[in-house]
Amino acid sequence: MATGFGPATNDSRRGVSSPRPKGRETKNTFCRNVTIYGHCRYEHTCPYIHDPSKLNQNENMKKRFNVESPSFTPLQASTNGSLTPSSRNAAISPKAANAAIFTPKSQRSTASTPSLHTKEPALDWHQQEFQEFIPQTFDGQMVDPNASASVLNYDPFNPSTTVSTMSGSSHQASTINPYVQDPTGLSGASYYQNTNTFQTTPAFHLYWPIGPQPTNLPPYQRTAHDFFLPESLREDLHKKTEVARQIIPNSSLPLIEQYHSLVCLDTANQQNQALFGYQSWVYKAISSKDGNTYTLRRLEKFRLTSEHAIRSVQSWKRVLNANVVTVHDAFTTRAFGDSSLIFVTDYHPCSKSLVEEHFKITQAPRFHGGRQASSTQIPEQVLWGYLVQIGSALKSIHGAGLAARLITPSKILLTSKNRIRLNACAILDVVQYENSQPLADLQADDLVQLGRLILCIANNNLNAAQQQQKSMDHLTRSYSPKLKDAVQFLLNPTAVPGTPTSPTSPVLVQKDIDTFIAGIADQFASVLDSTLHVEDTLTSTLARELESSRLVRLLIKLNFINERPELDASVGGTSSSASSAWSETGERYYLKLFRDYVFHQVDANGHPVTNLAHVLDCLNKLDAGSEEKIALISRDEQNVLVVTYRELKRGFEGAFQDLVKAGRSSGR
Numbered sequence: 134m135a136t137g138f139g140p141a142t143n144d145s146r147r148g149v150s151s152p153r154p155k156g157r158e159t160k161n162t163f164c165r166n167v168t169i170y171g172h173c174r175y176e177h178t179c180p181y182i183h184d185p186s187k188l189n190q191n192e193n194m195k196k197r198f199n200v201e202s203p204s205f206t207p208l209q210a211s212t213n214g215s216l217t218p219s220s221r222n223a224a225i226s227p228k229a230a231n232a233a234i235f236t237p238k239s240q241r242s243t244a245s246t247p248s249l250h251t252k253e254p255a256l257d258w259h260q261q262e263f264q265e266f267i268p269q270t271f272d273g274q275m276v277d278p279n280a281s282a283s284v285l286n287y288d289p290f291n292p293s294t295t296v297s298t299m300s301g302s303s304h305q306a307s308t309i310n311p312y313v314q315d316p317t318g319l320s321g322a323s324y325y326q327n328t329n330t331f332q333t334t335p336a337f338h339l340y341w342p343i344g345p346q347p348t349n350l351p352p353y354q355r356t357a358h359d360f361f362l363p364e365s366l367r368e369d370l371h372k373k374t375e376v377a378r379q380i381i382p383n384s385s386l387p388l389i390e391q392y393h394s395l396v397c398l399d400t401a402n403q404q405n406q407a408l409f410g411y412q413s414w415v416y417k418a419i420s421s422k423d424g425n426t427y428t429l430r431r432l433e434k435f436r437l438t439s440e441h442a443i444r445s446v447q448s449w450k451r452v453l454n455a456n457v458v459t460v461h462d463a464f465t466t467r468a469f470g471d472s473s474l475i476f477v478t479d480y481h482p483c484s485k486s487l488v489e490e491h492f493k494i495t496q497a498p499r500f501h502g503g504r505q506a507s508s509t510q511i512p513e514q515v516l517w518g519y520l521v522q523i524g525s526a527l528k529s530i531h532g533a534g535l536a537a538r539l540i541t542p543s544k545i546l547l548t549s550k551n552r553i554r555l556n557a558c559a560i561l562d563v564v565q566y567e568n569s570q571p572l573a574d575l576q577a578d579d580l581v582q583l584g585r586l587i588l589c590i591a592n593n594n595l596n597a598a599q600q601q602q603k604s605m606d607h608l609t610r611s612y613s614p615k616l617k618d619a620v621q622f623l624l625n626p627t628a629v630p631g632t633p634t635s636p637t638s639p640v641l642v643q644k645d646i647d648t649f650i651a652g653i654a655d656q657f658a659s660v661l662d663s664t665l666h667v668e669d670t671l672t673s674t675l676a677r678e679l680e681s682s683r684l685v686r687l688l689i690k691l692n693f694i695n696e697r698p699e700l701d702a703s704v705g706g707t708s709s710s711a712s713s714a715w716s717e718t719g720e721r722y723y724l725k726l727f728r729d730y731v732f733h734q735v736d737a738n739g740h741p742v743t744n745l746a747h748v749l750d751c752l753n754k755l756d757a758g759s760e761e762k763i764a765l766i767s768r769d770e771q772n773v774l775v776v777t778y779r780e781l782k783r784g785f786e787g788a789f790q791d792l793v794k795a796g797r798s799s800g801r
C-alpha cells in the first residue's frame with residue numbers, strides 16, 4: 134500500500150481537511166497523486182514533493198511551508214456530538230465553512246452530520262480507528278456530498294434505515310442495487326470504502342422489510358420462518374393446489390368437449406331443483422386447450438329451444454368483477470347420455486357456499502330434534518363486507534345491462550376469508566329466456582334479494598325472509614341503526630317515495646344500485662382500507678418469496694454444473710485435459726469446493742453444520758459477486774484455494790454458458 138498522502142481528488146471532499154501527516158512530515162513525502170495519476174492537479178498548493186529530485190531537500194521545504202500551512206487535523210467526535218479538530222491551532226480554509234463535513238463512518242453515531250439512520254445502535258465494538266485516506270476515482274460521479282453520505286449510511290440490516298430511506302430519499306434508495314454488475318466499480322468494494330464497519334457492509338440479499346411489520350422483534354430474534362411464507366398462507370395455498378389437481382382414477386365421468394378429468398363437487402345426494410327448474414351438478418374439469426381448471430355446471434335434461442338463449446351468455450363473459458365468478462362459456466352436450474346444458478366458469482379451489490359457512494347443520498342433542506343451525510351472531514363488519522362486495526358486483530352487472538337474478542346463500546361462494554363471489558350468474562338468463570321479465574324489474578329484484586340475504590345471515594336462519602317483521606326486529610336489536618336502514622332500503626318494493634311534483638301525484642323514484650352504493654359509501658371506504666392492508670401484507674410476503682426464488686434459480690444452476698461425470702473434455706474442452714472430467718477441472722473445481730464450503734461444513738468435532746444463515750449468506754454473495762475472499766479446502770485437505778466471490782461468480786456463469794452451448798450443439 135502506498136504510504137504517501139495527496140490532496141483529495143474527489144469533489145465530494147473539496148474544502149474538507151483531509152487526513153494527512155502534520156506539517157514537517159510532508160517534506161520528505163512524494164505526492165501520491167503523481168505516483169498514481171502521473172501528475173497532481175493541486176501541485177501549486179499541494180504540500181508534497183512533486184519532483185523526485187527534490188526529495189530529501191529539507192531546506193527547500195522549509196521555504197515553501199510555514200506554520201500557517203494547512204496541516205492534518207483528524208476530526209474527533211467531541212462529547213457534545215460535534216466534530217472538532219484535534220489540534221487547537223489547526224487552520225481550516227474559510228471555504229470549508231460551507232462544505233459538508235467529512236464524517237468517518239466509525240464516528241457517525243456521534244457526529245452531527247445528517248444521517249439516514251433515524252436510530253443507530255451505539256455499540257462500542259463498532260468504533261474503530263479512522264482508516265487512512267485512499268483517493269478514489271469518483272471525479273464527477275459523486276459530486277453531491279450529501280448523496281455520498283446517504284449512500285454510505287445505507288444499512289441493509291437496519292429497518293429504521295429503510296423507513297427513512299424510503300420516505301426521505303427514495304431516489305437514492307432505488308439506486309442502491311448490490312446485484313448491478315457495475316463496471317465503474319461503484320457497487321464493488323471501492324464504493325463501500327470502509328468495508329470493515331458494520332454499517333457499510335453491502336447487502337447481498339434483498340430480504341428487505343418493505344411492508345407492514347407484523348411483529349416488533351429485533352433482528353436477532355428473527356427465525357428462519359421470517360425468510361419464507363407465513364405458515365398459514367403456505368398451508369392455505371398448498372391445500373388449494375392439492376385440491377385443484379385432484380383427480381379420480383378410473384372415473385366414469387365422460388369427456389365433455391375439451392374438458393377432461395371431471396370431478397364432482399356436489400357432495401349432497403339430493404339436488405335442489407327449485408332454483409333453476411332443473412337438477413344441477415357441479416364438476417371440476419381441466420381444459421385440454423389451455424391446461425387450466427374450470428367449473429362445469431350441468432343442468433340435467435335441458436332442451437334448448439332457441440339459439441338466442443345460449444347467446445345471452447356472451448354479455449356475461451364481459452362481466453369481469455372480483456365478486457362475480459367469471460362465466461366463460463355455455464353449450465349443450467349429450468355426453469352424459471341426456472341433453473344437458475353446461476356452463477363453464479372459473480374454478481375456486483376450497484371454496485364453500487354461504488350455506489355451508491353460515492347455516493351449517495350441526496349435530497345437536499336429541500331433544501332439539503337432532504340437528505340445528507349454528508347460532509353464533511355474525512359480526513356486523515362481516516355483514517357490511519358482504520353488502521359492499523355484492524353491491525360492487527351488482528354495479529358491474531347492472532352496468533353491463535344485466536341482472537344477477539339469483540342472490541341466495543347457496544349460490545354465493547366464499548373463496549377466502551370474508552371474500553365472496555356471486556356464483557350462478559347467466560343461468561336463469563338462458564333457462565328462462567322465453568319468459569323473462571323487464572330488466573328494470575329484475576335489477577330491482579336483485580336489491581330485494583340482497584336485503585333478504587343479509588336478513589337471513591343476520592338472523593342465522595335460512596327462512597328469515599319469510600317472517601320479515603320478526604327478523605327485522607331481531608336485526609334492529611342486534612345491529613346498528615345504519616345496517617337496519619340499509620337492509621330496509623333494500624327490502625322496500627321496487628320504488629321509493631321521492632319529491633312529489635303535485636300534492637295529488639306523489640312521485641315514486643326508481644330504486645337502483647347507485648343510490649344504494651352512495652348510501653353506504655363510508656362502508657366502501659372501510660372495506661377498501663382493509664383490502665389495501667391485506668394487499669400490503671401480501672406484497673411484502675411476495676417480496677420475500679422473490680428472494681427465495683432467486684436463490685432457487687441460483688441453486689439450480691449450481692447443481693447443473695456440479696459433478697457432471699458424463700461431460701468430459703468435449704465441453705469447454707479447450708481448457709481441460711481430455712482425460713479429466715469437465716466439472717472437476719478449472720473453475721468448475723472451485724465451484725465443487727464452494728458447494729462443500731456452503732453445504733457440507735462440519736464443526737470442530739466433525740459434526741455436520743446445518744446453518745441456514747450461512748447458506749443464504751454464501752449464496753447471496755455469490756449472486757452479487759462480492760469481493761470478499763473465502764478459503765476453499767480440497768477434499769484431501771492438502772490444498773487451500775483463496776478466491777473471491779466475484780471470481781467464483783465468473784466461473785459459475787462461464788460454466789453454465791458452456792453447458793447451455795453443449796446442450797444446443799447436441800440438439801437437446
Ligand SMILES: Nc1ncnc2c1ncn2[C@@H]1O[C@H](COP(=O)(O)OP(=O)(O)OP(=O)(O)O)[C@@H](O)[C@H]1O
Nearest residue numbers: 398399404405415428479480481482484485486543
Ligand atoms: N366455481 C366454483 N369453484 C369451486 N367450487 C365450486 C364452484 N361452484 C360450486 N362449487 C362447489 O360446489 C358445491 C356445490 O355447488 P352448488 O351450487 O350446487 O351448491 P349446493 O349447495 O349443492 O346448492 P343446491 O342445493 O342448489 O344444489 C359448492 O358447495 C361449492 O363447494
